[in-house]
Amino acid sequence: MTAVDSPPAPPAARRRPGAVARSGLYALFAANAAAVAVLFAQAGFGASALVVLGRLTGLYAALLMAFQLLLVARLPWLDRRIGMDRLTLWHRWTGFGLLWTLLAHAVFITFGYAGMSTMDPVNQLIDLAETVEGVLRAVVALALILLVGAVSARRARRRLAYETWHFIHLYTYVAVVLAFTHQVAAGSTFTASAAATAYWYGLWGAALTAVFTGRVVLPLWRNLRHRLRVTAVVHESDQVVSVHITGRDLHRLPARAGQFFLWRFLTRDRWWQANPYSLSAAPDGRSLRLTVKASGEGSASLRHLRPGTRVFAEGPYGAFTTLHRTRPDTLLVAGGVGITPIRALLEELHGHAVVLYRVNTEADAVLHGELRELALAKGAELHLITGPPVPDRLAPAELSRLVPDVTDRDVYVCGPPGMTTAVLRGLRELGVPRQQIHYERFSLAG
């Protein structure tokens, strides 16, 4: 089938935005790690080996903490290039690294000072907390980080409601403030030179500014500017509704097909809950649309929304966009309600597209009618694949039968976790290069 839109020049020669952002982050971290080591060495050691190790681990814990803030700051430049899901995953692993580094700091310092006195480590810690300004704050910060680490372990995380876990996670900010004031009060490297003081104030200032800008200033500013409201709620099926939203100057909202927002509908009983939903149509500068399947109380309640309801939306977020294309042609694979960003992407894509839409029964294929019309208008191929999840109808053999030139295409995948994982594995088996594979999992907090 031929494409209606002429494909733009293949962007293979241009540097990949995700790789640029990743390299930038690694370089930033490496440069800061080196700066910390230099400032530490310049301050001189002058203590036992354990205390010196304790101080060094303390400084690296502070650096990791500042980096953690940057990873969750939701800065648009990083988010569009790396994606909130990956940034959240890195934040998760850096968090466990931070926890161990902080524990090492506490153990080295306590045992180091105990070795230089007549006290046992427990009494030494109590003594330090009582006599040295800032140490008690550090102990409380460590306890809070341990609590957050415990509830973030996979087994605990699965048992907690998202909101409970998120609320406990907010204590990290208290820990950050306590850790910073501990460093100011007790950190010998902090005051060793004017350069060291300026560096640490600069680092903490930059990290806190990033998080305040991305998490508070930008969302508030965008919502004040656009004043979003529900205009219509359309029932797509028993389980699925589309919510249409409008606002002022929407053409200035930098949203792209494939992205999502954290939506907060300001009704009396649900204003406190924000949930991530993708745009199910490419933004046209006048309206936004999301399409939601009822999976819990929050999503089920959307069918009762009334036109006129005010909306507070944080975003747009996500790297599941055409910014990351490397090839002129595309394969789009959707499973169930994972069709939402795929439908929006199809609208925005140039070049030839094949769409594989996997559902249990034809009745589950929401947005199918409009997808068919869109595919027709764009000269795209649309395959609706129905049937129970087993046998795997998107196995590698089936994928290459339906799309023989799959290795020459960018592939966008969005669907339930099991299907997404199976399709990604199949694509790698078929030899589709990693940089051509893009996916969105409908889960952020892992």
Ligand SMILES: Cc1cc2nc3c(=O)[nH]c(=O)nc-3n(C[C@H](O)[C@H](O)[C@H](O)COP(=O)(O)OP(=O)(O)OC[C@H]3O[C@@H](n4cnc5c(N)ncnc54)[C@H](O)[C@@H]3O)c2cc1C
């Ligand atoms: C990037 C992204 C895009 C999504 N797009 C769509 C879409 O277009 N259409 C659609 O139907 N569904 C989408 N989802 C899934 C949708 O967000 C969840 O089904 C919904 O939040 C469930 O909320 P609930 O209150 O109904 O259920 P609950 O029972 O309260 O939550 C069920 C599970 O949903 C997840 N969840 C709830 N709130 C959040 C949150 N604020 N952040 C992250 N995870 C949360 C948690 O894992 C939770 O355990 C998307 C998810 C993500 C991460």
